[in-house]
Amino acid sequence: MTPSTPKTPRADRIVVVGAALFDGGRLLAARRSAPADLAGRWELPGGKVEPGESPEGALARELREELGVDAEPVERVPGEWPLRAPYVLRVWTARLLPGSPAPRPLQDHDALRWLTPDEIWDVAWLDQDVPAVREVAARSGAGLHGHAAASRGAGDPQGPAAARQPRHPGS
Numbered sequence: 001m002t003p004s005t006p007k008t009p010r011a012d013r014i015v016v017v018g019a020a021l022f023d024g025g026r027l028l029a030a031r032r033s034a035p036a037d038l039a040g041r042w043e044l045p046g047g048k049v050e051p052g053e054s055p056e057g058a059l060a061r062e063l064r065e066e067l068g069v070d071a072e073p074v075e076r077v078p079g080e081w082p083l084r085a086p087y088v089l090r091v092w093t094a095r096l097l098p099g100s101p102a103p104r105p106l107q108d109h110d111a112l113r114w115l116t117p118d119e120i121w122d123v124a125w126l127d128q129d130v131p132a133v134r135e136v137a138a139r140s141g142a143g144l145h146g147h148a149a150a151s152r153g154a155g156d157p158q159g160p161a162a163a164r165q166p167r168h169p170g171s
Contacts, residue, residue, distance in 0.1 A: 016083060017059045018044035018091040018129070020136040021071060021103070026114040027136065028103060029123050030066070033110040042123040044091060044132060045109070059092055067103040067112070071096050077139060081131050091132045093140075 021028040021044075030045040032038040047062040049055050056073040063071045073092040081089040096103075103112050113123060120137050 012086055014087050015049045015055055015058075016047060016087050016089050017049060017055050017062065018046040018089055018132060019059055019063055019071065019073075019094040020044055020077060020091055020132075020140075021063065021069075021094045021096070022140070023096055023114065026116055027120060027140070028067075029113045029115055029125070030105065030109040031111040031113070031123075032108060032126070033105075034108055038126060040124070041126045042113070043126045043129045044136075046091075048087075055090060056092065059094060063094065066105075066107045066109065068101055068106050069096055069103050070100040077132065077135055079132065079135050081128065083128050089128065089132055091136060093136070 019028075028045065029042040031040065031042050045063060045066050046059060047066070049058040053061070059073050060071060063069050071094045073094050075093050077091040077093060079091070083089050105112055115122065117137075117140070120133065125133055
């Protein structure tokens with residue numbers, strides 16, 4: 001298996017599911033607390049699909065374990081993004097079920113933040129999540145070319161550096 005091979009057999013990949021969890025038009029970002037090389041960076045919550053589990057089932061389970069919420073996948077976001085081999089990231093939009101508790105950082109995270117469309121790039125996303133977040137933002141109307149981000153001087157709204165840099169020094 002080579003990294004440049006566009007299609008690899010399913011047996012050679014482990015799927016990691018990510019949730020673009022929306023509530024009231026806001027996207028939930030979760031700040032990693034571990035491992036050390038990822039701590040302090042933000043991601044879409046989720047995790048590994050276990051053997052015999054559907055990706056949608058894994059997403060609901062991971063959100064319950066990591067955030068203490070009852071949520072359901074809504075729609076798969078087109079695309080698949082390589083992580084460290086043999087992992088690949090697939091993302092679903094998701095929503096909280098009626099009566100679900102509010103999300104709280106239970107596992108692997110120390111903070112959560114609901115981001116409005118013009119705040120999507122205010123956090124330092126993990127590099128591997130940037131392409132998925134970009135796709136989610138474009139599909140949700142919070143695209144990188146939004147007038148709010150450009151008018152507030154967010155830097156280059158088209159480059160991944162804008163996604164990795166905090167907007168305010170010391171934040």
